[in-house]
Amino acid sequence: xxxxxxxxxTAETTTxxxxxxxxxxxxxxxxxxxxxxLGSWMVECLDCHSTGPVKTSAVAAEQSWNCRLPYLRPLx
Ligand SMILES: [Zn+2]
Numbered sequence: 001x002x003x004x005x006x007x008x009x010t011a012e013t014t015t016x017x018x019x020x021x022x023x024x025x026x027x028x029x030x031x032x033x034x035x036x037x038l039g040s041w042m043v044e045c046l047d048c049h050s051t052g053p054v055k056t057s058a059v060a061a062e063q064s065w066n067c068r069l070p071y072l073r074p075l076x
Contacts, residue, residue: 020043020052020065028048031045031046035058039057041057041061042061
């Protein structure tokens with residue numbers, strides 16, 4: 001096994017360890033990390049389609065999703 005395998009995140013990473021939590025809005029575990037544009041990542045709930053903040057890395061998007069609280073969503 002190459003020494004670098006599993007240690008370095010690269011741009012070609014397509015399979016990530018799922019570390020984001022359930023949807024804070026509907027409680028669904030069906031959430032997906034998506035690269036919506038080049039270098040723009042977000043987590044989306046596949047049930048209610050809520051989305052987390054768009055970040056420049058998959059890890060940052062997951063962390064932001066995990067820290068999101070439902071009552072921080074703007075009204076209207
Ligand atoms: Zn949801």
